[in-house]
Amino acid sequence: MLDDDLKTQLAAYLERLQRPVVLVASLDDGDKSRELLQLLEDIRALSDKVSIEVRRDDDQRKPSFAITTPGEDIDVRFAGIPLGHEFTSLVLALLQVGGHPSKAAPELLDQVRALQGEYRFETYFSLSCQNCPDVVQALNLAAVLNPGIHHVAIDGALFQAEVEAREILSVPSVYLNGELFDQGRMSLEQIVAKLDTGAAARKASAIAAKAPFDVLVVGGGPAGAAAAVYAARKGIRTGVVAERFGGQVLDTMAIENFVSVQETEGPKLAAQMEQHVRQYEVDIMNLQRAQALEQDADGITTVKLESGASLRARTVVLSTGARWRQMGVPGEDQYRNKGVAYCPHCDGPLFKGKRVAVIGGGNSGVEAAIDLAGLTAHVTLIEFDDRLRADEVLQRKLRSLGNVRVITSGQTLEVHGDGSRVNALSYRDRVGGDVHRVELEGVFVQIGLLPNTEWLKGTLQLSQRGEIEVDAAGRTSLPGVFAAGDATTTPYKQIVTAMGDGAKAALSAFDHLIRTSSPAVETNAEVKAA
Template structure:
């Protein structure tokens, strides 16, 4: 299972074990069981503090399963399936945490996890090609490692298809708590804690209540927000950054090939580097905080009200709230979201293996999604509203040459059709003839651009018809002391590197505003 290089690296990590750990594998006659048992034996051979036992009995009704526990303690972390691919890191961290190696997660979040008093049984359904799934798996695994009231199980949907079908799981990661759906999609430890800790909002609001006004308060933690915070902090002024989710959309991006100076990187890796860079400076980072209102005060400060009721203030504010995937806004879309309507082909594509799907949108993201999906699914239909595809010619050429991809132009999606539990078809109108058509399928991947996260700013700053914040060359909005940067603004192109430059511009503009006022 593990090549020589992986064994060497894993062996080095396992030298950090502070106490013995026990692996137990529930085995059966399946190929995946043999893979999991082989993996467990190879791990046990790397360190004499690791013991291994096998059993023919199922664990929590499943097999193959591997549990990991501190020696002499009851196992609270399990992997149902073979944790390779993107989940190999989750496995390594689980081994280290069982061995009492300290986590690098924020200590306040660890303390919050330890304080949870009710029984919490987490199950995370994943696909091994999902780059968002490990964040959820690692978060609940850490909670289980810290708190005896918590258990966590990763479940590979490809190994347990009957469960996926029974629970009607159409998107990953899919997080269950005590047998009921808790959430779908990428989540951080802080976000999960906020969902399961009844006092989370009150605790967060209390922690923020006594903060003095910042010189610069950045709202948003994507490339623009991170860049703005770094440039502001380097000026030696008091800087705060609040973000609902650090990294923003970049955290959901798989391959990045146009970030200058780096031929290739991936979104989660870039986000980690951004956060690491921000922490090099004296920036007060406040994560999992959602802004719901911005207003000027009589004293000239700008206040930012948060969803939990807390209010922060800044002598200047930089809005870098980013954007989100644009939805189709047709009947059935909301009803079948995560039940066949998806936005991440890399995460959810494996769930539609051998099935028919559609991709909405003929830009680069849409055509790339179609090409990726074509290797997994039976057939892909691309529906493009315009009479031309906006994707790069090389991508269009490849898609047109792929046998199981059909491209339909001048197609306006009008309805998502389902049976009450999952998507069964899509309805579209031919914009040339006006005729309606229905395509039977199992999944719909929406790739039609972005919507700025600015709804809460209506009536506060000047917006375009599309909801973009209007800024000048210094990043200044029409409100004195309020600046903006990135995908939430009317900047011509929505690119990571442009957002970073815009964040720097807004920070410098903000600093100039402060010294002149």
């Protein structure tokens, strides 16, 4: 089941086990049960602290297995074979059940331990979903820490009957005590915030009490991370306030053009960015959405947050990034996560054997159509323009596929459904004017990005597309306020350009601090000395 290289790596990890781990397998006579048992046998052979128990007459999903340790009330279970993106989730669960400590913030771990009540979580994932491991790992850790929390991670492709019964068309989908809890990527911090209703108010109060920053970075994507590192290295008081650290990179599957790194994945890169930022004395305030920007006569800028708290800073770097552009047609909002999707890698396996459409003929759209063609019965790609805009190499691959239809000069008009899920899409032929209806079960939207700048309208200069207008140094129309990354007029929305933008904006902010009449900048070292 596991190749020799993977066994060698896993054996090194299992050396960190501090207590016995028992893998309790619930199996039947099917092929998947045999595959799962082989995986568990491979794991057992790598550590004398791991043992296996096999049960065939219990009432658990089959195939599935629990990860337990004697004397501890821990309920962590995988239903399916956690390979692909979930192999890391399996390794972390083995280590954490085996007593290896988590690297999460101590205050967050204490918050999980303090939760009262019984929480029975079920997470449906797909092995190709890069968003799912974050949720699976967060809930597994919670179940290790708190005996009142139970979690089973379920491979939706393997348990199709459950997926159909619950009408799950998007992963990760999380159920709590039998009811839908949430869908999409979630961190442990986000999950706890939903369970601990007083957490948001406590955090807002703590944020409001913070002293002014020398540089406050708004946004935690590549641009924001780079800005934080470059500002912190100047020894000045630096803060980052972000809706989710990592930003749009978290939703990116394969990254193959990040110079010096031949290939990586978005979530992995986002974790590395956060680790790098945390090496410095940077105050990271996550899960906070900016709501307004104000500046007083002394040049101090205030960032107001939706939580009700406010942060003050001598300079600000805006790096709020962008989000998926929506079609803006009837039915899109109604059927989001009910057939309308934005991540073909995550949700594609749920449409196996079905008919789907991809909206958008750029690189993202054509790549999505190619990927989906290998899973679904048929793909209809609809492009508004009179030709596809994707790279020719992608177009050649697309044209070679027999189950793909390409429609150009097509204007999507409406997503149709039966009230619970998508069943068709209407589009207008922009050349002839005729309206056509395509019967299908899924619509994947891939039509570009929108800058997250609505909250800045009327405060500083924005372009017609809503991007923050910046000069060569990252300066905005507001003195002391700089901007970087996908939210700005900088061309070519790429990770590498965003990081360069962030570094440049932070250096410009430092230059502004030392050249203006703002209060003297104190380095962290000077503050400590005082």
